Amino acid sequence: MSPVTTIRNLGPAMERAFARAGITSAEALREMGCDAAYLAAMRSGMAAHFAGYMALCLGLQGRPWTDAAGPEKAAMWQRYDALREQAKAGRETPGSELQQFLDRIGLPGPL
Numbered sequence: 001m002s003p004v005t006t007i008r009n010l011g012p013a014m015e016r017a018f019a020r021a022g023i024t025s026a027e028a029l030r031e032m033g034c035d036a037a038y039l040a041a042m043r044s045g046m047a048a049h050f051a052g053y054m055a056l057c058l059g060l061q062g063r064p065w066t067d068a069a070g071p072e073k074a075a076m077w078q079r080y081d082a083l084r085e086q087a088k089a090g091r092e093t094p095g096s097e098l099q100q101f102l103d104r105i106g107l108p109g110p111l
Helices: 012-020 026-032 034-043 050-060 070-088 097-105
Strands: none
Touching: 012 034, 012 050, 026 034, 034 050, 034 070, 050 070
């Protein structure tokens, strides 16, 4: 089993985030794919960042995280936004004071 950090663009912080989600090897991460793995990490408490999502998706393709542009990058934004909405499912009521605070500081709410 290879460490998550053997995937291009992924460092120790992403490795820890995926480990909290139960993804402890590069092979498991590749098998899950970009979207499922990122969603699992968000649901395990990782704060969502588009740059991190892009680094993961492009890293799984062996590409630098800055490589996406134009229509490819726009499509990634749409997938990222959809994943963030999925991660919010089951959290605090959207209008609650707690959820508003958590959204404002960029943290996921209670699952």
